[in-house]
Amino acid sequence: MRTIVVTGGTHGIGQGLVEHYRARGDRVIAIGSTAVPGDDTIRADLTEAETVRGLAGALPERIDALVMSAFRYSPVRAETAAGLEYTFALYVLSRFLLVEALLPALERAPSPVILSLCGSGAGRPPRWDDLQSRRGRFRALDTTLRGAYANDLLGTAFPIEHPSARTRYVLYNPTMVDTGLSRAFDGPTKVLVDVASRLFATPVPRALPPIVRLIDAPPDAPVTAFRAGRPTRVARGADDPASALRLTAALRALAP
Template sequence: MRTLVITGGTQGIGKALTLHYLGRGDRVIAVGSNHIKGETLLAEADRLSAGDRCSFLLADLSSPTMTIRLAERLRTGYPSIDALVFGAFRYQTKRQETAEGIERTFALYVLSRYLLAEELCTALERAPHPVIVNLCGTGSKAGRLHWDDLQLRRRYRPFVATMQGARANDLLGVAFTDEHPDSPIRYMLYNPLFVNTGLAEPFSQPTRTAVSLIAKMFATPVDKAIEPIVDRIDTPPDSALSAFQVRRTIAVTGSAFDLNAARRLASTLRNLIIKSIEA
């Protein structure tokens, strides 16, 4: 029986993966920020006769302090973790800051993923074939890092914040393999493209209805979208770092995967974490 930790595990792709692996007989710890969705997931696990193998941990991953506390709970409760899946994300139509003063998209989409990978590295390395799956926008040509204003204080636009996060996640993969060169962990960047996962929720009407209709017409159903992800979790790539758009392999070379930029980002994130904890 394997142990999987899935952030964003109570909805969309994360929930579908949770239910899939529970159905396979594995143990899954689903992390989410909505208590009601967590209770719903636990009820579904009970109906699968998997209630004893499903846990829900409530956590706001946009908070570095809460993310560290979550990691401590996971290390204590599950000293060996086979797979860590990053699926928590929310499209922020307006700029918001966390209690620590960090722009929320950057905190959730970038900072929490860096922090959890580092904090759970030892637990992952105890597993026979450990893998980190980072669900992100890898392979997209849009977006860049705004090094002089990473938190977009001067001019926030939701798409710009999202695509900056996508570019940053490419660098997170590079930074992890750079900082852990001898680790058995396989770090996989995975872009599922357009999936029907409740993308309309952050929007107000009439945009919400329009996005819902577009998703129903053109987006991949969740159950279908998880199939390639399951394949990669079950049979991790040989290389320490890999990237995919659905089943198409993305070369982890070029400016999007620049080592110096990755080191710069990792240093920036470490400093931001220290400042947020001290505040």
């Protein structure tokens, strides 16, 4: 029996993975912002750095797989209690801090893997002088795409900062999956997004098998990227070590 930790484990793909592995008999700990029944469910606000770091003490000493799927599309700019832009705090900073906090537990497992559900292979480079999207008009899609690029940079940085780690880092872009995105909208936009999801998005159960295969049999390379089950490359320029380390240094400065 393996121990698997899933952030965003109460909705969408994360919830699907939780249900799959629990049915298989593994111990699965779901971390989410909403409370759901289950002894192995932790309600936590992952936009708060101290909360993320504190999870290490609440989780088992050995973790076989860490799946990071927590994400919430925010149409308008919002800030966390610490004054950080919400999408950046949840989609980028929390993933970096979570890996740093849980890496010792992962390294105790025989074949550990981190799987980051993100928009790998797409995205736009960070605005280094405006990581919190404070300048100009806030554009939710642009902020999300910059978060996707930042996650590719985190994958690039991982083996540089942890050269002796046995843990494998997998960046996975599931493409369009029906995960309830319409909940983020109101009125006509909500209806349009809901219809588009039903027509064009992959249902969660169909999106799971290639993800499960990567969790069950991690690739040999320290870092790999996949798009809907097929190998892909990170976004152009996101394989640059200097940019990757610049990002991790900025994240450490934001949450010292």
